[in-house]
Amino acid sequence: xxxxxxxxxxxxxxxxxxxxxxxxxxxxxxxxxxxxxxxxxxxxxxxxxxxxxxxxxxxxxxxxxxxxxxxxxxxxxxxxxxxxxxxxxxxxxxxxxxxxxxxxxxxxxxxxx
Numbered sequence: 001x002x003x004x005x006x007x008x009x010x011x012x013x014x015x016x017x018x019x020x021x022x023x024x025x026x027x028x029x030x031x032x033x034x035x036x037x038x039x040x041x042x043x044x045x046x047x048x049x050x051x052x053x054x055x056x057x058x059x060x061x062x063x064x065x066x067x068x069x070x071x072x073x074x075x076x077x078x079x080x081x082x083x084x085x086x087x088x089x090x091x092x093x094x095x096x097x098x099x100x101x102x103x104x105x106x107x108x109x110x111x112x113x
Contacts, residue, residue: 005029007068007076011038014061019046035075038065044083051080 004012008029016022021043028039042050051058062078069076 005036006072007036007065007074008038010068011040011061011065011078014064015040015042015050018049018057019043020049021046035077036069037077037079039079039081041081042083047080047083 008027012025012027015025015027019025019042024041024043024046026041028041030037030039040050049057052060058078058080065076065078
């Protein structure tokens with residue numbers, strides 16, 4: 001069984017302890033010539049919590065990960081993935097657009113006396 005790297009363990013511990021949906025947390029780790037990239041995916045409702053006010057929490061997490069990277073002689077970068085749009089919200093958006101178009105069409109028809 002492969003051991004999870006320290007940087008990934010620390011990030012997972014921090015994120016899962018602050019979010020409302022810890023089951024939805026996933027971390028993808030990529031290593032290349034530039035160093036280590038940790039790509040974090042969280043539930044869309046938890047995005048604001050992870051980023052923090054003016055990005056302060058994300059900056060603090062990056063600082064912690066850089067310290068862990070220095071200890072392991074690696075450059076660690078941290079990126080938060082954009083949440084995918086859920087398929088549930090798309091039909092509601094389309095129906096709202098259609099009803100707005102109907103209202104606009106009705107107003108235009110009323111103007112033609």
